[in-house]
Amino acid sequence: MYPLDDTIVAVASPPGGAARGIVRVSGPEAYAAVGRCFQADDRADLAIVGRPTIIRGSLGLPGIASPLPCELYLWPDRRSYTGQPVAEIHTLGSPPLLEAALRALCTAGARMAEPGEFTLRAFLAGRIDLTQAEAVLGVIDAADPGELDVALAQLAGGLAGPLHQLRDMLLELLAHLEAGFDFADEDLPFITSDQLHRQLDEAGKAVAKIVRQMASRGEAAGAIRAVLVGRPNTGKSSLFNALARRTGALVSAYPGTTRDYLTAELDLDGVKCQLIDTAGAGAVAATSHSVEQAARAMSAEQHRRAHVRILCIDSTRPLGDWERAELARPAGGEQVVVLTKIDAPWQTDCTQPALRTSSITCQGIDALREELRRAVLTTGASGVGVVAGTAGRCRQSLRLAAESLNRALKIVPTGSGEELIAAEVRVALNELGKVMGTIYTDDVLDRIFSRFCIGK
């Protein structure tokens, strides 16, 4: 159940790249939490705000060099939507920035809101009526498992496996400890403190690894990433420009430390995605690496980060080894195969079905847009909004799980009680349970009875 006196935070703007992004905070500590990240232009003190107010200022976010300009809307007690102190940060609608703001506010004492939590508070404060509240919560309730699945699939992709393994490992460890408590005089295998230490350490490392993997995917949590993949000089950049121009998207160059890349926000008839082209391939190719090696390295990196791959093949050249390998490889996710430069003489020996495009005549570009739209939808564009919230909650749960396992690890050498280790492991399992479903005592007992012969 949702505790009502926690301070909660969530993104309140519509998902998927609205121009203005809104982060909403509600609860007794709302102003304190915001105060730790926000600097008012006129140095106003948030604590003395007595009536609804708008303050201009900036957010200092960890990992983001320059302060982010924003407007802070404040509603003191009772007048707010939830009847509690509420603060809203209005800033740019960039999903990564909003995510960074959520993280900063969680560090500053708020926690990620569960679905429907603002609605519940609004109802209890008399801001919305019963019918509205029940309708909102009812929808959330019905949609919750499905959305969670979508979100996890998107967010975690390959993480669901490691998460299940981690939970299994912890359950097994807990079953061992619990069997030792509850069946004191059965001749059960004994768990040594070395084994305990090793298993806790392993579990802790597994959590850390999942957190890292999630962070690298987190950038994309707010948008579906479509990546142009292909050998250098295949016409990817021209295709990128043709697609971007067609949609009137803003093209921006991001200077990177290892290589530059271009992104564009594509609006495919209401379905949004981020189109990415790696523009530095030529520069890499010019070094001592062979072209094929460079393309392989690039491809590995892009493939890891892509939700949708656009595999570009030059129709004016025969297929290279790399291209043959890529075409033969089963696609992990959504893939669109494109033949470029079809306005020029045909030389390719590619026989696979592919979209024929020309960036000069714009032939096939609309068909590509249509195909991209389908691929993005299949990838689960509808879950994007949920992903951001779920990603935040997952990260929070994993952080708490990691803290518990770390404390448990520190207890082992003190020899001060396996029951304390079990308590920490339980906290960690409860946190994982918030991401992947609750564990009940019966699950632990089932494991004990299936593994150990109990029966004095």
Next chain:
Amino acid sequence: MITSYDFDIIVVGAGHAGTEAALAAARMGAATVLLTSNLDTVAKLSCNPAIGGVAKGQIVREIDALGGAMGRAIDATGIQFHMLNRRKGPAMHGPRAQADKRAYQQEAKRIVQQQPGLILRQETVEDLLVERSGNSQRIIGVQVAGDAVYRARAVVLCAGTFMQGLLHVGQSTTPGGRMSEATSSGLSRALKQLGFQLARFKTGTPPRVNGRTIDYEKTELQPGDEVPEPFSFLTDKIDCKQLPCWITHTTTAVHELIRANLDRAPMYTGQIQSTGPRYCPSIETKIVRFAEKDRHQLFLEPEGRHTHEVYLNGLATSLPRDVQDAMLRHIPSLQRAEILRYGYAIEYDYLPPEQLKPSLETKRIAGLYLAGQVNGTTGYEEAGGQGLVAGANAALKLKDQEPIVLGRDEAYIGVMIDDLVTRGVDEPYRMFTSRAEYRLLLRYDNADRRLTPLAHRLGLVDARRWQRLQAKQAEIARVADLLETTRYGQFTLAKMLRRPEVTWTDMVERLPQLAAVSHEVARQVIRDAKYAGYIARQEIDIARQRRLAARRIPDGFDFRAVDHLRAEAREQFSRIRPADLAQAGRLSGITPADLAVLMVHLEGRA
């Protein structure tokens, strides 16, 4: 002509649940009658000759802290005392004692006979008397064999395994509530007629042998603790001479014999259909399920000081007699052993406990309470704990007062009853520490501090017990305060003591006046300190649960009228009818969003 007797409360069945129920009701001033079909089996230890264990020992201490009899009875009649899990932290310690079975029964019966306001009487109850008015029904008494009725405003039913009991030894089956004791069919029929659902469980018991025919040379001695620790907070010291137990093992030859005879094992021929406890399997089940184990541990436990009867703990079975005899021939220490009573299995009716409120009153019939094995539990301790709560709540009902519902953070008894009424049972329910999420708070040694104040307010404990606790609490507070206010270097002594490696001796070195503190008080202060950090974290969660529990759901609330609930949630809520939002949240399959919908609806009504 029908004879009629009038009481406030009738307790049916004088096992461990029934005796505690009757005693509690009488202590609270209700005119109570305790009916049993056999006066010679009051508080009988039907199965193993021991009280307590991990989690169960905590329950005995809780029963004692609430003024019950179990702790005092075992202190007076124990023959071996042993603190389990001593090498683990104090919250995991579990006191257990082997009992002199006959002496235990006599002691419990004496306590019952001495209780003012309680009448013990031999009667066989055949029917429940219920009065209907409109839609509601309430209990008004019971009918007994021989043209007599007992009238009362509340009835606590503690029928144990006696409802439609069926005993199995090999292929032969005999109706009975225990070996050689009659079963009751009237109560099952009466409950069914009142619309209750009944289900069946199975349990079993091992053979008993003559100790003079055991070859003890081939066993391993298991002595009791050097300094036995009492169960009751009123007992200062255990003085009796302790008897040892012994450990021996089955052999592969035994396992082969059993495998060869599985076609005659009621567990495997389909003769027994109902579920038994997984933690207390028969030897045949162990051999089938853990085929790779080449031996199983057996505990040889004496049944008393004045008998040679020895209980073969670990060898529960319903195999035919000749197989039981032959099994022993293949165990070196038992080669010559003579069986005094054969092992058997019993199937019996129980009432799936979701049909009860957290007070243990049935939802269907006002004033009818159920406690003990009849609710699908096993164990003397589990029965006693339920009995005490049911008896106290029956007495409160007569005074028109709110029932006591012990929190999951207050007592193992609270965890147990909440589990029963909220989640139901799919095998006989036994208490484990792993069921108690706040078990660091629920130590065996602080049961009096947790529960005696409540018992005092309810009138469940006498002045002597209350004064003892008050004196102890004052001394604990004084010493804790002393540690809190004494600094040593940059830390207070209280803070130092929280560190795992710091001992009481370290405290006394720095503050010599602590040397005068009693062992018991020092122990409480130390244990409180060692767990303080963890408990502080758990208390946040406990406070949340309490606030939810304060949001009551009215009796007769129509969950089907909550439009936006998921169908599954509506079904669960309607079936269990939780008493408050905290209980609603603990039902299986209920999400936070379900709870939010329910909460919104409840607030909307108000």
